[in-house]
Amino acid sequence: MTSRRRRLSAHDWAEAALEALGTGGVAAVAIEPLAVRLGTTKGSFYAHYANREALVSAALTLWEQRSTEAAISTLETEPDPEARLRRLLTQAARRAGQNLSETNIMASAGHEPVAAVVRRVMQRRVQYLVSLFEQVGFPRTEAVHRAALAHTAYVGLIEMMARLPGALPIDSPGATAGYVESVVALLLHRTGGGDPQEKPEGLLP
Known part of the structure; x- marks a missing residue:
């Protein structure tokens, strides 16, 4: 007696495609191999x-x-923006070495429609960071600069830890925590200056 095969949903296919995209980029999303896997x-x-x-x-x-909307929703349960920023950076640093999916998706950004989605995700993340820095008390220009610095540091971190594991001396939990505290201290350090009304061109709509 043969067992009945489970009827797959669109979500099942999307999950399998996301896994393939994360491990091998756009080229890995091929219908026949995914069908075999499923x-x-x-x-x-x-x-x-x-x-x-x-x-x-x-x-x-x-x-x-x-990776973005659900993460932001979870962070919003924390009322203090500075604590939110620290939690965000801590979670990002802890996931960095296991985040091959993110690095491979970003590496596929030369292809449409990947480029459009990656661009939208990056802009959404930067906008959220800008809002955090503004809530902490930085003027608009300074908030944009610090948000850009925070996000590019994150992108560089996940790339290094995914592609060259062990190359950075922050792989242990204690070292990661110390790294995050140093980054937060740097990003929250007030240097003065900056026009709250000035809007840097090109970073935000």
């Missing part, structure tokens, strides 16, 4: 998606929701 046929795929591009788009939407 234990199904291409017919299951076409029951949910018109083509491969639609599947890539669904996977990217899933990544955007989890």
Whole structure:
């Protein structure tokens, strides 16, 4: 007696595509290999998606929701913006060495529609950081500069720890905590200056 095969949903396909995208980039999102991995046929795929591009788009939407919107929603439960910033940077640093998915997706940003989603995610993150620095008390210009610095530090950190594990001396939990505290102290250090009304061109809409 043969067991009945579970009917796969569009979400199942998007999950598998996101995993493939995270481990091998856009080229790894191929229908036949994904069908084999899921234990199904291409017919299951076409029951949910018109083509491969639609599947890539669904996977990217899933990544955007989890990596950015869900993370921001969780952080918003903390009322103190400075504590929120510290928690955000701590979580980012702890995930850095395990974040191959993020680095591979960003590395695929030369392809559409990956580029559009990655750009939107990066802008959303920077905008959120700007709002945190403004809530802490920095004027607009300074908040934008510090948000850009915080985000580029994060991108560099995940790239180094994912591609060259062990190259940075902050792999242990104690070292990571010390790193985060140093980064927070640097980002919150007040240097004075900056026009609250000035809006740097190109960073924010």
